[in-house]
Every structure is written in structure tokens, then in C-alpha cells.
Amino acid sequence: MPGPASQPKVRVVTFRVDDQDLSAREDETLIEVCREHRIPIPSLCYLEGLSAWGGCRLCMVEIVGQPRLAAACSTRVVEGMEVHTDTERLRRYRRTLVELLFAERAHVCSVCVSNGHCELQTLAQRCGVDHMRMPRRAVSYPVDSSHEMFRVDHDRCILCTRCVRVCDEIEGAHTWDVMGRGSDCRVITDMAQPWAESETCTSCGKCVQVCPTGALVKQGTSVGEMVKDQHFLPILARRRHPR
Amino acid sequence: MHLDDLAEQAATIRARDAETEHEIRVCMAASCQSSGSGQVLDALRAGVEPQTQSCRVKGVGCMGLCSAGPLVAVAAPGDTLNASRLYRDVAPTDAPAILDNLGNPEPIERLHCPTDQPFFTAQHRIVLEHSGRIDPDSLDDAIAVGGYSALVRALTELTPAEVLREVTSSGLRGRGGGGYPTGLKWSTVAKMPGGQKYVVCNADEGDPGAFMDRAVLESDPHRVIEGMAIAGYAVGASKGYVYVRAEYPLAVERLTNAIRKAKRAGFLGSQIADTQFGFEIELRLGAGAFVCGEETALMASIQGLRGQPRPRPPYPAEAGLWGCPTLINNVETFANIAPIVREGGDWFAALGTEGSKGTKVFALAGTIVNTGLIEVPMGTRLAHIIEVIGGGIPGGGRVKAVQTGGPSGGCIPRAHLDTPVDYDSLKGLGTIMGSGGMIVMDERSSMVDVARYFMEFCMTESCGKCVPCRTGTQQMHALLERIAAAEAGRAELALLEELCEVVQATSLCGLGQTAPNPVLSTLRYFRDEYESRLVD
Known part of the structure; x- marks a missing residue:
């Protein structure tokens, strides 16, 4: 007789990014999930395989109900969250940040x-x-x-x-x-x-x-x-x- | 130790002190020392030897009116500051006159600084209750005025949950600037599972013109130690750190001394007051980076890492020092704890306003008659602080604006001086309470220059980690230079506003997020000053 199946240690949550329903493990960050689903989020300091740094601020996204923007590289996904990655405001901020770097x-x-x-x-x-x-x-x-x-x-x-x-x-x-x-x-x-x-x-x-x-x-x-x-x-x- | 033992010890010390008829208190805080109070103390001590034994000369902490230093108070042992006879601008050569005049019912007119003036009577001192009365280097002095009785009471008569309840019901909010409810922060750390937890005291005071924490540490260090130990008991931490900047050598010296003496007397170390609770405090000196006042950067610095912030969450309450739950509060916050435990949370909550309880210490600076340190109940009107307590502008000029909150704050124009000082009202005006710096400016001050000054401060203090703060502050500073020099046009002003928005919205930590505030608030109230300098 096989023993009881081991319990999953991490829950899977569902949420929305740019009106697209997605699911992910709750220990994943927004940018990881977006990359997986080919939702483009610009970034210069984030790189898959390295720890998150949160320095370039290009991956900032809007989360409905939160007054402040969030950096997708250092924000974990949460059940039911609603994220916008490409608003007019974000595009303007990103353009200015790239300009500042230049x-x-x-x-x-x-x-x-x-x-x-x-x-x-x-x-x-x-x-x-x-x-x-x-x-x-x-x-x-x-x-x-x-x-x-x-x-x-x-x-x-x-x-x-x-x-x-x-x-x-x-x-x-x-x-x-x-x-x-x-x-x-x-x-x-x-x-x-x-x-x-x-x-x-x-x-x-x-x-x-x-x-x-x-x-x-x-x-x-x-x-x-x-x-x-x-x-x-x-x-x-x-x-x-x-x- | 039983609470009664401590009370008896305090009574013994008071009785011993009462044997001397006069107590001459010389302010030995940093600002009076810089105007020569050390020599005044020496001269008084030298002069008192041949006289009777009924006079004790002692160095004490800050009495508040820094602009009149060196200050010397003549009092009966146990008298409060307001009950003493205060002398201002005392020189070492005045020592014989002061000693000769001891028994005289009339003060020396040319040195007298009446303590019935509003600067003293309009204050309400809780944090500074013993400042300027006790010798900060003397544990006996601290015990005589009730020091450590709150800690012993908490340990022997209250459960950690009861301490938490008092702190929560007091309504105390963090005095470092953010105004986060202290009780909530404490309960969060208390509820975190796990063995090792830490308590950190943020004494990395860096706002230009602010010296509240320095004064508290220099004047009454035991009060901060007591607050931290009570916090350790309430949240379940056995180790505390005080992160104090190395530019405060006197505070470091007194704190080191106080920790050593508290430990020797059994108020720190293991089995405090014969209970199972143990608590150690270690000092960590900051090397002068402003950003290390930000909690995550501060903790990195304590761990020996580069002092730069990291994204939150996780908040320190969850993962702080070495990944352990960490409670981090400002000096003034900890200094409020002993009175809250002693008098009860409800007593504290009766002071102040609906959303901001208790009192707040402010460092009055700038163009004002009485510069120095004051403590007033929350909700005191700005005009009252400046005109009545501060004595207004020298020469009877008009206030143009008041800057609060340092580089993260803003300027409040004359028209809004009727505002009560509390967290929410100041926020509504586009500034913040901050740690308590209050810089008064008269009509001669240029608001563009004020904004430029603070932007330069933020630019040079940016740690360089995130792009908007690192490069944005530098571009905004360049734009402000050009506007100030009347070389910029409308497009540049528009770009400045755009950069303010981007830096505020995208920066990683509080330093960058609030760096545009001095510009935004001066633009809000003094836009004409900017526009009059534009060239097109």
C-alpha cells in the first residue's frame, strides 16, 4: 500500500495581471510569473537566477487597492490581487527612469x-x-x-x-x-x-x-x-x- | 529586586541629597558645552570647596533654552526646572557671584533668566521630565527620580501582554517620523514565533537642525535603556542594540556609561529584578550616513553590511536583524515607555489629540528668539509654539514659513500657522511631523534656496542603490540650481515637477520617496517665487 500523498507545502494562488487570469505558487514573485507568461515587464537589475535587488525600479506595477506602486521583482503574488503592468502612468515613469540612466x-x-x-x-x-x-x-x-x-x-x-x-x-x-x-x-x-x-x-x-x-x-x-x-x-x- | 526595595533605595538617595541645602546644576549637554559650560562647572566646583558643605555642584542634561547657554540652575534638591532659579549666558567669572548669592532671596539681576516665562511654563514635559535636573552619569540620580521603577514593576507585577495593552491603549505613535502605532508594532513582534528576537533603538538622528534624540541621550540615558528593556520583556527579546551616530560622542559616552552602570546594578543582564527575564544592550556606532536612519539600512549596518535599504516586506517585525523578528523604535519613542508603564496607557491617551497622543519634543531652530529644545502636547498650535514659546522672530519680524520634518518634510506658510501640530494635520499641509526638527524662517528667506538646500542634502545622502533617488535627486538639484540662478525656463520647471512625481512614486526607500517633499511643498505655497525667476 502506498503511503498517503505528501501535502504540498506551498499554496497555489490565482490572480489577474492585465485582465489575464493566472495562477502561481505563493512564493513566486510577480516578475517571475509575468516572465513565465510572456507578459513584458522591463527591468535591468532583475535577472532570473539571481536574488532580487530592487534597484532599477523599472518593473514597478500598479496593484489595485494599493496606494503605492510595487516593484514586481520584490512583490510576492497574493490570492485575488489585480495587477496592471502597462498603464500610461507606468510608461511615463519608465521612460523618465531610462532617461535618467542615460x-x-x-x-x-x-x-x-x-x-x-x-x-x-x-x-x-x-x-x-x-x-x-x-x-x-x-x-x-x-x-x-x-x-x-x-x-x-x-x-x-x-x-x-x-x-x-x-x-x-x-x-x-x-x-x-x-x-x-x-x-x-x-x-x-x-x-x-x-x-x-x-x-x-x-x-x-x-x-x-x-x-x-x-x-x-x-x-x-x-x-x-x-x-x-x-x-x-x-x-x-x-x-x-x-x- | 522588589519594587519596594527600589522605592526604598530611591528614598534613601533623596534623603541623602536633601542634606545639602542648595543644588547648583550646570547644563553639560552638547550645546551648552560648546559655549563653555565645562569651564563654568569647574569654576563653580573650585569656588565651593572653602564654603559650607550645604551646596552641591553637578553637571546635568539639557534645560531646553540652548540659545541662552551656558545655563546654570540654582535649586533645592529635588526641585523641578521651573521651580529653580535659572541663570543664562554664565561665564566662569560669574561663579563667585552665584555662590555668594546662594542664600539671597533675590536673584542676580544681570544673569537671571526667569522660569515663569512662557518658554518654560507653556511646555509639558514627559520625555524631558528629568532632563536638566539629574546628572546623566549618575545612576543614583536616575533612581532618585523613579528611574527603573517602571521596568521593575513591569517585570514583577505585569505580564508581557499587560505591558502591550498599556502601550497600545496609550495611543503612542512612533516618534521617528513615520508615526506608526507603537503598540501595533510591539504586538506584531510579540506574536512572531521563534526564539531569538531583537530590540533596536534608532538613534541615527540626521535631519538638519534636529537634536531631540541627542538631547535625550545626553540628558537622561537611563530612560532609554529602561524603555528598551521593557520592550524586550513585552516582545520576548533578550538582546538590544542602540544604533547611534558617531557624530554624537557625548551621547555615546553617556550611554556607554549608563549601560555599564545599569548592568552593574542588575537592571540589565540576566535575571533582572530576580526574574527569569534577561536583557543585554550593545551600542553600534553609525559612520554618518543619513540613509542608515532608514530601518532596513540601519539593520544592514548593524550586521556589518553596506548601509543601504532593501525592499519591504518583509518588515523588520517579521525578518529583521539576521532574519530574526526585530522591534525598531526611535529614541523618543522608547523614552515615552517608562512614564506609560508608570502612569498607565489611559493617562497618556488623555494628552494630545484624537489621532496623536502624548507630547512631542521639537528642536526649535532658525530665525527665532528662543532656539532650543521644547516639549509640548500634541495638538498645540504652530503659532503658539513659535510666537509664545519660541518668542517670535528676533526684532519683531514676520514669520514666512516653518519647515518641519527635515529633508522629508515641507514648509508651512504663515497662513497655516494656526494648524495644530499632530501627525495628520501636518500631513494634510504637505509636510510631516518628522522626528521633530522645526526651522523657522522670516521674510528674508528664499523658498527656492530652501528647496535647493534640502535637495542637495538628499543628493549627497542617497545611497545609490535605486535609480530614481540616485540620479533623480541629482537632476532635480541641477534644475533647482538653474532656477535659483534665473537661468531656467518653463520647460525646466515642468521637468522638475515631473521628476518630483517619478522619484516620489518609484524610489525604493523613504529617503527617495520623500526627497521631493521640500520642492513640492514650496511649489504648493510659494510657486510665485519659482515663477518670478524663470527666464521665459
């Missing part, structure tokens, strides 16, 4: 190795950013080309910390972290020394693959040549933490 550092797509394969660029196109209403911040940051295989260009960094998280959570090296405050924040290797001198870096290159822009790239790439492959991440994450 104005923060020297993002010049035409001379970028990631031109055509850049998540920031793609998002700008999708959000309808066709001109800049605000002045660019006139600050230039150095490029660190000391590593034999990779390069970091802080002028193209949007501080999404995907590199920090993948290095810590997946590779286990924690070479990357952030220093400074406000717009002067900078991703650093070890104690802000040149990348080549890092004692913890394993040169695995995961940080380069997950970087959404041309900030972290392979050496020897020219304009538009840097194509990134992030497929390894969800596969690795799922093997390590099967649901």
Missing part, C-alpha cells in the same frame, strides 16, 4: 562594443526614449583594462549589481562589490584595486555575461561585437535549487 553616465551607443546587444539601449527603444530632456552629468570615470580577458568601463555602468550578485551567489567568489554613495557609486574588484590584482577573481567571466550594458566586456571586442550569453544562469540556478 543622463547619469557617458552612454554613447555608436561607439559601444555592446551596440545592438545592450539591454539599456533596447529598453530605451521600447520605452520610446527619443530625446533627452535633461543634461548629462559631466563626469568621466576610468576604464580598467588590467585583466587579461575582461574590461570594465564605469562610464557604461548602470549600477544594477548583477555582477556583484552573480559573483557572490553563483560563483561564490564575491570579487565585486560597490563603493561610494549616490551617483559616485562604483563597482569595484576586491578592495578597489585593479582587476588583474584581484586575489579572489576566478576569471570565470560570469559577471561579463550578466552585465546588461557594455560596462563589463571581453577584451578585444570592437563596436557592436560584444554579444552576451545569459542562458547558463537559470539552468545553474535551477539545478542548485530545484523547486
Whole structure:
């Protein structure tokens, strides 16, 4: 005789996203469910397989009955919730946020190795950013080309910390972290020394693959040549933490 | 320890103190010290030696009227501040005159600061009840005025649930700025399952012009320790942290001293008052980041991580320090606990207004005659605070606006000074109660400059984690610079308003969400000042 079936530990809830009825496990976040159902929610810091960060604020959605917007990457689904992901207000906010990112550092797509394969660029196109209403911040940051295989260009960094998280959570090296405050924040290797001198870096290159822009790239790439492959991440994450 | 033992100990100390005829109290809080009260204390001590033994000179905490420092009060032991004879702007050379005048029924006219003026009589002191009376470094002084009796009573006579009921029925709301009901927060942590829980005291006071928490810690540190220990008992926590900024060295010193003495006397540590309850408090010094006043950033900093916020939920009550349920309250909130347990929740709830109970401490600053620290019942009208207690504008000028809530708050124009000060009324005016900073501005102040100042503050204090706060504050600051310099046009003003909306709606934590408030409130009441500077 087989024993009694084991009880499910997590409940499944049903809710509505953009007038579409969906079901999901209650420990899933909104953005996970929306990605699963191909409901487009823009994001730059969120990446499947990494912990949620909640920094880019592009995945903000409206939840009926809640006065404040919610970040889809850090909001769990709740039974009966009603979510709108693409209202006029959200589109306007997202456009402004992308504009703010472009104005923060020297993002010049035409001379970028990631031109055509850049998540920031793609998002700008999708959000309808066709001109800049605000002045660019006139600050230039150095490029660190000391590593034999990779390069970091802080002028193209949007501080999404995907590199920090993948290095810590997946590779286990924690070479990357952030220093400074406000717009002067900078991703650093070890104690802000040149990348080549890092004692913890394993040169695995995961940080380069997950970087959404041309900030972290392979050496020897020219304009538009840097194509990134992030497929390894969800596969690795799922093997390590099967649901 | 039995409650009667503590009462007996207090009576013994009071009887001993009463043997001296006069008590000379010198304010040794930070602001009076910066105007030289340390030398005044030394001069008085040196002068008293050859005299009779019926005089005791002691350093005490803040007496409130910081603009008149150094302050010296001559009193009989046990007298309240208002019953004492107060001297202002005292120099070390005035010491002989003060000592000579001790028995004289008439005060020294040139130094006298009457305590029957509204600044003193119109206040209602609960949090500051012992501030300026007791020596903050003396545990005996604290015990003599009833210190730790609320803790011992809670531990020996009340159940945790009964303590929770008193705090809930008091209607106390968080004094750090948010105004979240304290009783609800405590019950949430109390109801969380699990072994390890923490109590955190947020003493990372960072609003420009605000110094309420500093004064409480410098003047009566035992009151905060007592409040935290009672909280620990009520919610089931055995460990507390005080997160205090390193820029408050005097507060850190006195708190360290107070914790050590409380522990030695058995008010902290294991088996407090011979019960099963144990509670330890540790200090954590902040390195001066404003964002670390935000609770999730503060907890990250306590854990040794980078001080930056994380998305909520989970709230600290569910998953706080090291993932454990954590109760986090402001200094002034904890300072209200002992009186609530002592007098009962209903007594506290009888003070204040419908939605805001008790009193609130404010740091009066800016263009006002009496700058300093005051405590008034909730619901006191702003005009009363500024004109009567604060003494109005020096030289009889007119108030233009009052800024409350620091970088998260807004400006209240003259026309609304009749508003009662409580959480909801201030919110309705587009500002917040905040932690208690109150900056008074006269007609000469430019509101665009005020907004620009606070935006610069938020820009430099942004942790850099989320895009709208990090880059939005910087763009808004640049726009305000251009408007202030009369270089901007209508399009720029429209963009500023748009950015205010986006930053408010999308930022991760309170710092960013409220950063546009100074701009929005000055735009609401003083739009003409912006428009008059536009170039097209």
C-alpha cells in the first residue's frame, strides 16, 4: 500500500495581471510569473537566477487597492490581487527612469562594443526614449583594462549589481562589490584595486555575461561585437535549487 | 529586586541629597558645552570647596533654552526646572557671584533668566521630565527620580501582554517620523514565533537642525535603556542594540556609561529584578550616513553590511536583524515607555489629540528668539509654539514659513500657522511631523534656496542603490540650481515637477520617496517665487 500523498507545502494562488487570469505558487514573485507568461515587464537589475535587488525600479506595477506602486521583482503574488503592468502612468515613469540612466553616465551607443546587444539601449527603444530632456552629468570615470580577458568601463555602468550578485551567489567568489554613495557609486574588484590584482577573481567571466550594458566586456571586442550569453544562469540556478 | 526595595533605595538617595541645602546644576549637554559650560562647572566646583558643605555642584542634561547657554540652575534638591532659579549666558567669572548669592532671596539681576516665562511654563514635559535636573552619569540620580521603577514593576507585577495593552491603549505613535502605532508594532513582534528576537533603538538622528534624540541621550540615558528593556520583556527579546551616530560622542559616552552602570546594578543582564527575564544592550556606532536612519539600512549596518535599504516586506517585525523578528523604535519613542508603564496607557491617551497622543519634543531652530529644545502636547498650535514659546522672530519680524520634518518634510506658510501640530494635520499641509526638527524662517528667506538646500542634502545622502533617488535627486538639484540662478525656463520647471512625481512614486526607500517633499511643498505655497525667476 502506498503511503498517503505528501501535502504540498506551498499554496497555489490565482490572480489577474492585465485582465489575464493566472495562477502561481505563493512564493513566486510577480516578475517571475509575468516572465513565465510572456507578459513584458522591463527591468535591468532583475535577472532570473539571481536574488532580487530592487534597484532599477523599472518593473514597478500598479496593484489595485494599493496606494503605492510595487516593484514586481520584490512583490510576492497574493490570492485575488489585480495587477496592471502597462498603464500610461507606468510608461511615463519608465521612460523618465531610462532617461535618467542615460543622463547619469557617458552612454554613447555608436561607439559601444555592446551596440545592438545592450539591454539599456533596447529598453530605451521600447520605452520610446527619443530625446533627452535633461543634461548629462559631466563626469568621466576610468576604464580598467588590467585583466587579461575582461574590461570594465564605469562610464557604461548602470549600477544594477548583477555582477556583484552573480559573483557572490553563483560563483561564490564575491570579487565585486560597490563603493561610494549616490551617483559616485562604483563597482569595484576586491578592495578597489585593479582587476588583474584581484586575489579572489576566478576569471570565470560570469559577471561579463550578466552585465546588461557594455560596462563589463571581453577584451578585444570592437563596436557592436560584444554579444552576451545569459542562458547558463537559470539552468545553474535551477539545478542548485530545484523547486 | 522588589519594587519596594527600589522605592526604598530611591528614598534613601533623596534623603541623602536633601542634606545639602542648595543644588547648583550646570547644563553639560552638547550645546551648552560648546559655549563653555565645562569651564563654568569647574569654576563653580573650585569656588565651593572653602564654603559650607550645604551646596552641591553637578553637571546635568539639557534645560531646553540652548540659545541662552551656558545655563546654570540654582535649586533645592529635588526641585523641578521651573521651580529653580535659572541663570543664562554664565561665564566662569560669574561663579563667585552665584555662590555668594546662594542664600539671597533675590536673584542676580544681570544673569537671571526667569522660569515663569512662557518658554518654560507653556511646555509639558514627559520625555524631558528629568532632563536638566539629574546628572546623566549618575545612576543614583536616575533612581532618585523613579528611574527603573517602571521596568521593575513591569517585570514583577505585569505580564508581557499587560505591558502591550498599556502601550497600545496609550495611543503612542512612533516618534521617528513615520508615526506608526507603537503598540501595533510591539504586538506584531510579540506574536512572531521563534526564539531569538531583537530590540533596536534608532538613534541615527540626521535631519538638519534636529537634536531631540541627542538631547535625550545626553540628558537622561537611563530612560532609554529602561524603555528598551521593557520592550524586550513585552516582545520576548533578550538582546538590544542602540544604533547611534558617531557624530554624537557625548551621547555615546553617556550611554556607554549608563549601560555599564545599569548592568552593574542588575537592571540589565540576566535575571533582572530576580526574574527569569534577561536583557543585554550593545551600542553600534553609525559612520554618518543619513540613509542608515532608514530601518532596513540601519539593520544592514548593524550586521556589518553596506548601509543601504532593501525592499519591504518583509518588515523588520517579521525578518529583521539576521532574519530574526526585530522591534525598531526611535529614541523618543522608547523614552515615552517608562512614564506609560508608570502612569498607565489611559493617562497618556488623555494628552494630545484624537489621532496623536502624548507630547512631542521639537528642536526649535532658525530665525527665532528662543532656539532650543521644547516639549509640548500634541495638538498645540504652530503659532503658539513659535510666537509664545519660541518668542517670535528676533526684532519683531514676520514669520514666512516653518519647515518641519527635515529633508522629508515641507514648509508651512504663515497662513497655516494656526494648524495644530499632530501627525495628520501636518500631513494634510504637505509636510510631516518628522522626528521633530522645526526651522523657522522670516521674510528674508528664499523658498527656492530652501528647496535647493534640502535637495542637495538628499543628493549627497542617497545611497545609490535605486535609480530614481540616485540620479533623480541629482537632476532635480541641477534644475533647482538653474532656477535659483534665473537661468531656467518653463520647460525646466515642468521637468522638475515631473521628476518630483517619478522619484516620489518609484524610489525604493523613504529617503527617495520623500526627497521631493521640500520642492513640492514650496511649489504648493510659494510657486510665485519659482515663477518670478524663470527666464521665459
